[in-house]
Every structure is written in C-alpha cells, then in structure tokens.
Amino acid sequence: MAPSDPAVVPGAHHPPSPTGPAALGAVAAGGALGAVLRWALSGALPTPAxxxxxSTAVVNLSGAFLLGLLLAGLAGTAARRGGAPAWHHLARLGLGTGVLGGWTTFSTLMVEVDRALDAGRPGVAATAxxxxxxxxxxxxxxxTAAGRRLVPTS
Structure with a gap:
C-alpha cells in the first residue's frame, strides 16, 4: 500500500492488499454493477445535443462524495480496530475501485465537453x-468529513 493511502493508520498492522482472484472478482463485479447503474441513469437523463x-454530472458528483465517505469510513474502522480487518481491502477494491470506478466517468465528461465546443456552446462546456x-x-x-463523523478514528 502506498503511504499516502487514507485508509492506512500509522503504526497499525495492515495485512497486504489482496491480489489474485478475490481482488479481481471484487473489482470486476463492482465495476460491472457501477457501469450498469450509470448506463441506466444515462437512459433516464439523456444529454441533449x-x-x-x-447524468454525467450526477454520477461524477455523487461518486466523489461516496468515495470520500467510503475511504474515511474504512480509515475510521481500521483505526478503531488497530488495523484493517480482513474484509477491509476487498471492500475498498469492490466498492471504491469497482462500483464507484464504474459509476463515475471522466471520459464521458470529456466527450460531452468536446461535443458542446463543436456545437459552438463554450459556456456549456465550461459549465460542465x-x-x-x-x-x-x-x-x-x-x-470525507461525513465519513469521519460517522466512523471516528477514536
């Protein structure tokens, strides 16, 4: 784990991040779920030419909030237990990298910005x-602040 990882508690025991089939399965299943949910929302809120x-703004903004909440909550859990529990890393991979990674979309944002510029609407591009x-x-x-309040480190 990188030292800048917000879920790392200094001085606490941290089992190695899982690799292999469990980690791959958590990311793949979470990513599939997040992508399907984003696709469903984009159908409900289509982008006009x-x-x-x-829909892109909703997924990216909610994803940012939820990732902060998740990581702060997991960090609080690890701190209270004196280290990350066994499920901790898989939850971070499955929910953070998987679900929220599939839910959010920087690439769609850039396509929408490009299309707005091509349509002569720089204000829409800048707003997006x-x-x-x-x-x-x-x-x-x-x-992150909400996660810290919900699951304090001490």
Missing part, C-alpha cells in the same frame, strides 16, 4: 467542467 450532461471538477472536489471533501 450540445447540452449539459446532467466547472460543475464536475470544482463540485467533485467539494463533494469529495464533504464525503
């Missing part, structure tokens, strides 16, 4: 970028 992709990037940072911080 040259318009702002609200600002909403996702600035809003995503703010909601990631809010999710």
């Amino acid at each position: 040259g318009g702002l992709g609200w 970028l600002l909403v996702s990037l600035v809003g995503g940072l703010a909601l990631a911080a809010a999710g």
Whole structure:
C-alpha cells in the first residue's frame, strides 16, 4: 500500500492488499454493477445535443462524495480496530475501485465537453467542467468529513 493511502493508520498492522482472484472478482463485479447503474441513469437523463450532461454530472458528483465517505469510513474502522480487518481491502477494491470506478466517468465528461465546443456552446462546456471538477472536489471533501463523523478514528 502506498503511504499516502487514507485508509492506512500509522503504526497499525495492515495485512497486504489482496491480489489474485478475490481482488479481481471484487473489482470486476463492482465495476460491472457501477457501469450498469450509470448506463441506466444515462437512459433516464439523456444529454441533449450540445447540452449539459446532467447524468454525467450526477454520477461524477455523487461518486466523489461516496468515495470520500467510503475511504474515511474504512480509515475510521481500521483505526478503531488497530488495523484493517480482513474484509477491509476487498471492500475498498469492490466498492471504491469497482462500483464507484464504474459509476463515475471522466471520459464521458470529456466527450460531452468536446461535443458542446463543436456545437459552438463554450459556456456549456465550461459549465460542465466547472460543475464536475470544482463540485467533485467539494463533494469529495464533504464525503470525507461525513465519513469521519460517522466512523471516528477514536
């Protein structure tokens, strides 16, 4: 694990991150679920030609909040137990990398920005970028704060 990992508690025992079939299965199953959920939402909130992709904004903003919440909650759990429980890393891989990785989409955001620019709508392109990037940072911080309140480290 990288030392900058927010789920690492200094001085606590951390089992190695799982690799192999369990880790691959957690990421694959989570990613499939997240992608299917995003696809369903994009059908419910289609992006008008040259318009702002609200489904893309919803998934990216909610994903930022939920990832902050998840990582802070897992870090709090690890701190309270004096180390990460056995399920901790698989939960992070399955829910964080898998579900939320499949749920969020930077590539679709960039396609929508490109299409808005091609349609002569730079204001829509700028709005999409600002909403996702600035809003995503703010909601990631809010999710982290909420996770810390829900699962304090001590």
